[in-house]
Amino acid sequence: MRGAALLCLALASCAAPPPRGGGIVSTNPCADAMLVELVAPQRIAAISHYSLDPAASSIPLDTARRFRATRGTAEEVIAMRPDLVVASSFTAPSTREAFARAKLNTLYLDSPLTIDASKAQVTQLAAAVGAGVAGRAMNARIDRAVTAAASPGPGVPALVWIGGNLVSGGGNLLDEMLTRAGFRNQAAHYGLQFTGYLPIEHVVIDPPRLMLIPDEPGRDAGSRAAQMRARVLAHGGRVAQARFPRSLVNCGGPVIVRAMVRLAEVRRNVRP
Numbered sequence: 001m002r003g004a005a006l007l008c009l010a011l012a013s014c015a016a017p018p019p020r021g022g023g024i025v026s027t028n029p030c031a032d033a034m035l036v037e038l039v040a041p042q043r044i045a046a047i048s049h050y051s052l053d054p055a056a057s058s059i060p061l062d063t064a065r066r067f068r069a070t071r072g073t074a075e076e077v078i079a080m081r082p083d084l085v086v087a088s089s090f091t092a093p094s095t096r097e098a099f100a101r102a103k104l105n106t107l108y109l110d111s112p113l114t115i116d117a118s119k120a121q122v123t124q125l126a127a128a129v130g131a132g133v134a135g136r137a138m139n140a141r142i143d144r145a146v147t148a149a150a151s152p153g154p155g156v157p158a159l160v161w162i163g164g165n166l167v168s169g170g171g172n173l174l175d176e177m178l179t180r181a182g183f184r185n186q187a188a189h190y191g192l193q194f195t196g197y198l199p200i201e202h203v204v205i206d207p208p209r210l211m212l213i214p215d216e217p218g219r220d221a222g223s224r225a226a227q228m229r230a231r232v233l234a235h236g237g238r239v240a241q242a243r244f245p246r247s248l249v250n251c252g253g254p255v256i257v258r259a260m261v262r263l264a265e266v267r268r269n270v271r272p
Contacts, residue, residue, distance in 0.1 A: 024129060025082040027072030027091070030251035031109055033058040034122060035086070037138060037254050038131040045082050046070040055163065058251040074098035084128060113172055115146060115180070118252030138254055145257040149264035151182025154272050157208040158183040159198075162249055167198045173252050174259070181263035183210070210270050212244035242266045 023045030026032050032047040036059055049071050050056040051064040070076055074095045077085055085099060089110040099106045107128050112118040119139045126135020158178060160168040168174045170188030172195070178185050186208035192198060244266070248259040 022083050024084045025077055025080055026086040028086055028088045031086040033251050033255055034125050034253040038126055038134045039129050058247050058255050078102045112252050114176055122253050142256045145260040146180055149181045149260040151267050155184035156270055156272050157186045158210040159186040159208040160212045165197050168195055169193045177259055182267045207239050210240050214246040
């Protein structure tokens with residue numbers, strides 16, 4: 001009996017691993033935005049939980065809610081046994097090691113800083129999921145949106161508020177989109193790179209022509225950030241406000257199309 005038990009254990013140790021659950025698991029919210037337009041919904045086993053957060057999502061919430069969400073822990077992702085994991089380049093080394101030990105096919109994507117880099121990422125992801133045609137079509141839509149939004153003449157000084165006292169500075173994807181659409185990034189003018197905290201004193205002393213805010217003007221009137229903006233608006237009467245949804249700030253890919261359309265709308269209604 002003992003010999004039979006040992007034989008069973010030996011056979012079990014040599015058995016093939018359990019079959020994969022299949023599909024694509026994304027722990028990267030910017031990959032979510034691309035995947036939902038590149039592949040059929042049934043191919044997506046899970047998306048990042050960030051895509052269900054209105055403050056972090058780059059896709060419509062009704063779209064995000066159609067999918068299972070994952071918090072991206074190694075245990076949870078490995079248990080789903082996906083065909084492909086799409087993660088961020090900021091994924092913790094311990095999680096990367098766990099994925100490697102589980103022999104998961106994993107694609108790590110960084111945060112592109114230019115439109116061309118974002119298009120290259122679309123191509124990379126599309127190739128990984130066998131959606132080359134859809135990837136080329138997505139990049140063509142990006143090109144058309146950028147061309148359509150191009151604005152001649154001097155750039156309008158604009159400041160993009162992300163939330164609270166955070167603004168979008170220079171050296172990132174949004175900075176290039178602003179420039180292409182006929183704006184000058186006022187946060188970059190203040191010396192701020194990427195995303196960071198902006199003291200209100202800079203804005204009061206040297207205000208932009210336009211402030212792009214994540215909510216409808218007046219909707220968040222009770223917040224400290226809105227109160228600070230009100231001080232700027234009272235400064236000479238030349239500072240305008242326009243809504244630029246939070247969902248257009250974080251990612252590239254198809255988000256570029258929506259962002260450029262919105263920036264072009266705003267630019268047409270603001271004079272230098």
